[in-house]
Amino acid sequence: MLPQTEAGAALSALLRPRSVAVIGASEDSSRIGGRPIAAMLERGFSGPILPVNPNRATVQGLPAFASVRDLPETPEAAIIAVPPKAAEAALQDLAERGTKAAILFTAGFAETGASGADAQERLLRIARQHGMRLLGPNSLGLLNTANGFYGTFTSSLERGYPIPGPIGIASQSGAYGMHLFSMARDMGMGLSCSVTTGNEADVTVGDIVAWMAQDPGTEVIAAYSEGIRDANRFLAALDLARRNRKPVVMMKVGRSELGRAAAQSHTASLAGDDAVTDAVLAEFGVVRARTTEELLDIARLATRKIYPAGNTLGVLTVSGGAGVLISDAADAAGLPMPPMPEAAQAALHRDLPFCAPQNPVDCTAQVLNDLSLVGRFGEALLGEGGYRSALLFFTHAGGAPSITPRLREQLRALRARYPDRLMVLSVLADPPQIRQFEEDGFAVFADPSRAVAAIHAMGRFGDAFAAASPEPAPSLPALEWPKSTPSEAEAKRLLGQAGIAAAPEQACATAEQAVAAARALGFPVVMKILSPDILHKSEIGGVLLNLGDETAVREGFALLMQRAATAAPQARLEGALVAKQLSGGVECILGMHRDPVFGPVAVFGLGGIFVEVLRDVALRRCPFNEAEAEAMIRSIRGAPLLLGARGRPPADIRALARMLSRLSVLAHQAGPRLSAIDLNPVFAMPEGEGAFAADAVIEIAENRS
Template identity: 50%
Template sequence: MIRENMGGTNLLDALLRPRSIAILGASDDPTRIGGRPLAYLKAAGYAGRIFPVNPKRETVQGLPAWPSIDAVPESVEFAILAVPAALIIEAARACGERGVKACVVFSAGFAEAGPEGEARQAELLAVARTYGMRIVGPNCLGLFNATDGFYPVFSTSLDRGLPPKGRLSIVSQSGAFGTHLYWLAKERGLGMRYFISTGNECDVHVAECLRALAEDPGTGVIMAYLESAKDGPMLVEALETARRNGKPVAIMKVGRSEVGAEAARSHTAALAGADAAYDAVLRQYGAVRARTTEELVDIAHICSHGVFPRGDRIGLVSISGGIGVLMADAASDAGLDVAPMPEATQARLKEALPFASPRNPVDITAQAFNDFGLVESNLKLMAEEGGYDGIVVGFSSVAGSPVFAEPLLAALGNVRRSHPETLLIHSCLVPDALRLRFEAAGVPVFPDPSHAVEAFAAAARFGRAFAREERPAPVLPAPADIPRRPLGEHEAKRLLAEAGVPVPAERLTGSAGEAVEAFRAMGGRKVVMKLVSPDIPHKTEIGGVLLSLADEEAVRAGYATLVERAALHAPQARLDGILVTPMLEGGVEMIMGVQVDPVFGPLVMLGLGGVFVEVMKDVTLRLAPFGEEEAMAMIGELRGRALLEGARGQAPADVAALAKALAALSRFAAANAGAIESVDVNPFRVLPKGQGAVALDALVVPRRS
């Protein structure tokens, strides 16, 4: 019997909402791996049918036991395989024969255990495919559905009580770390919907689960832990589905890897390594990446309140000038706008609190002790007249005082209710019971003021992503005819020019006389001369570029010099000729490139040239293809973008031309992803505004096989 694998909602039905479950390897001891799921299912009051399978017992934990799944008299939709690895294939095949829709395999000893284990895991997947049965694992801690009391999991974190029901769902490649996240979220007061640990991912993987959760009406916030993606395009689809549905995905991607020595020969490859690729894709498709466990939980915490500002203007209020400065620093680090209050509003605040600092941060000082009603009125003024997308209030330990706790709770609750669109966050030190009351009033609490500000920044990133209008996919050109051999600069530029990337008017010459003719044709202006050889990709290393040649004699001598240097330093190299091109000066030097990532496909890189890319690595990345609007967003992310805007008295650069070229490069990359390994356009000169931009050098590396 063969059934098609299910996806989306059907996947969640099979994995987390079955009406019956068999436990192969069920134990009467509720502390053992095969006994824990049964104990949790009973404690949660799971409404479906439970069938312990154990040939050595007639009952298991008070329920009738069956010698094999074949002997179970009713249909079984889900099975736990908690038997030794050597018995898993036979057990999985028996489940398939019984029409089981999905299994979770606890057992280790598969791909993580070497070649023999890899073969066993491949066989397990083959069995699953034969019967159309989904497999979670192997080497997997399990999963659970807190809403329905379904607990095929053996985590000891549940020994301290089953999770409260809620709208947070977690998917993790690591079971132990996933339950670590669950417990931290529970301590914050977050209720659970689903938990899925994917283990070795022989079949079900994180991206597929993310896609299903993005479509699940009962999931409001998604937290994920990822070491690597089995299916890059599906991960992109999952993130875009979540963004479109307004569901925040907070994700921790670990396992940074170094780019290999071969790839390091390309600027783009060295700067667009594996971790940079994930970082770019997560940002591009609306997820927020956390670097630490606490940050990951902070993001889920703030998102659970469901307020996602569309802007980054933040108001800061504190009862301590020091806390205000700390929060302002954190806001600056996060790229937020700490705009001052309007002058008229500052005047009214000053009138009510003469010793306060009303600008932003607003320091209300200890005067608030005499009249806590001023806190509410001042916050409402900020919300109504300050134009802030969110306000962070820092009251430290004052908020926990028996004298001030109730009036402060009332004040913040009133502001939250009267301005539901403004994200109001409280940084304070209070007992858990009081913290939960602030949270219930819609005011998330963070003990650390900096973390409170960073949480606002994450919520605002989601808000901007959710508000982004759908952009039609760029129309791709027909694939270029790219030969499977090394290409010289002239040939590379021709391919890019046909794709819409501007290149200078230049000539490839085969003699000194032709070079002089090219010089004359260019009006006798200064020219650059370059060696062109598919075997010499880095010409400058052998002196293969001559600049500022201003007369015919210099051009003639330059031709001879370049041919000489090629013969001296690369005698076996094929020489296509000498390129003569106008000498362009002024503008801003950039670098653009493409690296075809093995997981996601072609990634386009943009950076400021020279020291910015070599030392500071001031670059940004996007998955191709994209349009000019996204290209403009890339330009805006560069730390050194002020150079393009006309820093130090220089004329503003033609940013529109840069965006147009970058979008064209992305379309070329997407159309030819199967034929290229990388592209380097370095330098790419952006001329003053209105004068365009041009690729001064280019390298296209075709795919070798």
């Protein structure tokens, strides 16, 4: 059994209670207060069920009690299904009796506005004062197949109960969480538990993921979230799941502006920036599902517990068309499909001259006449091809009664010989035949494209589980940050204290100082307006390039002062910044911004159209070390321009990574007053010549501490 954290042990009273009270218990099993009692009675909940209803002596055959104070024992958990004011009073009584956990079905709290949020805060104060864990309010509850605890009022149970199994579902949305549960049940997927967190006054999706990461009955975690309530708890849960080799597949909705607005009104959550969410989930090895089908496909395949690091896909098919479709899907996903070795291809050609042996390996419809081809071609695919995963496409032929038994015989032998490989079938067959294939150790998909997406996810899990924990990021000397946004010169001075180099430059208050600085730096120079109130200088013509002599500098100074006075008459002017004009490097952009959910996030990309139009950037949560910074730099599509493409000299990647890492540490250490840093452009000079920020903006939030 995996070790329990203190928080995980406390949540066991919620998910695995030994006794439960139902406040607002109903005799009618179709009502909200009656459904959980009926389900627990039917599924054999092992502990006492204590209905509370002041108007009845019994509820569904159980003795009922007029109030919480009248209960003959203190329930370990309670379900509250009464209106808001009565719910608050009931929670107070339960807390005073020592109940450890409560599920609030009751709605009408933070999701309704300010007054509801105040009422929800009172509930939280009661719970925390007494050390009680609170699920909800506005929760559809939870179910746990291990002990028959059905603390939910979902009507889905009228269509059937779940099969006990290894998949846990954690969902912020009640209705959609139970939609996921219902689909999983209908697909025959085995579930350990399903939890809906509602408004998350206390217990969050992150808390549930952490509990599942320690639960021996849960091997795969499927999560649905509209917004991350507590980022630190959420990330700690993902880290715990990865360390315990529990794959997490997640639907994080709110990608669009419309979706984010809906999430805010539904659960009063802050969705955050979607690209940042992608980067953070990838950091912890979480696979983000785009659709409900994809989430369930991935969870189902993950129960096979084969997570191939360095994943490659080999395909055996009876259809050339299917092979093309699968190849397209793999390419779109980024799942490698290297060709079979030349010698293996030649041997397959000798065995079947009209086959296509590259990968996909097409053994054609000839397999219907000679099913031993499946074994021989499969052996070549896995033995000589060495693929970590195999997708075997037999379409409707795999489900034909005249073929299925002999096909199973060939496949079972292959499975026995390569038990460490992930093997997936794409066949059309009746449910009994599909169950037989699954019992033989194969996952079965009708749609090969969906199979490819799930196979790719298994490799991503494997890579995450195999990766060593990153070395900690270096620390930097503490900086004394200004009280307000500094000028460019001051920004570069601060960055220089952190080892972030800028192009040689000098702040100049007069035209004569500018001329002297240009003469000392060497022509040509760049000249820019210097003002803490004008951050985006190029928008007002505040940057002059290629100033090649003293006359150009003197005239340029006058022009900059005129443009500043015209465009920003209230701005504080400190003069002009004169800098050496760099050439021969690759322009990059480095920066950070403070995400409302995950805190400081660093960004890297190439300058110019690559960031403006193509959005070719990499994001990562701060802080991180130089090795992670270099991986981030190499991950962008435009990385070949830095690595020496088309005869270019390679850029100084190490210097660039050092700058990016230090920027991330600086952002992390600065605290919430630092809103953003923008270094654009940064010149990555040829290898060994360093990297230099040509422009720098630091934004300080004056109302944060």
